[in-house]
C-alpha cells in the first residue's frame with residue numbers, strides 16, 4: 568500500500584487561517600486617542616494592550632515593509648519627522664478581520680490583521 572502525501576511547506580505564511588486558532592478575533596476593541604493605545608479583549612478572555620507608536624513601527628503596508636527591508640541593506644535613515652510624534656487620529660474596522668489606523672502624518676495604508684496582533688501580543692508578553 569502506498570500513500571502519497573504532499574507535505575510541501577513552502578507556502579506563504581499569509582492566508583492560512585487554519586494555522587491560527589479561531590480565538591484570534593476580538594470581543595472588544597478600544598482605541599484610546601489620549602493614551603495612544605489599542606486594547607483588545609479576545610474571544611477567549613485574554614486582553615492585549617498595544618502602544619500605537621509601536622504598531623506604526625510594524626506597519627504591515629507595502630510602503631513600510633519596503634522601508635524596513637531597505638533598512639536591512641542600508642541602516643542609515645533620514646527622518647523628516649520624528650516617528651514618535653506620529654499619532655493615531657482615527658481608526659476603523661476592515662471587515663471582521665482587521666483594524667486600520669489613520670496617522671497624523673496622513674499614513675493609513677496599514678491594515679492590522681487581528682491574527683497578526685494576536686501573534687504580536689504573544690511575542691511581546693513572552694512566557695509568564
Ligand SMILES: [Zn+2]
Pocket residue numbers: 626627628629630631632674676677
Ligand atoms: Zn505603512
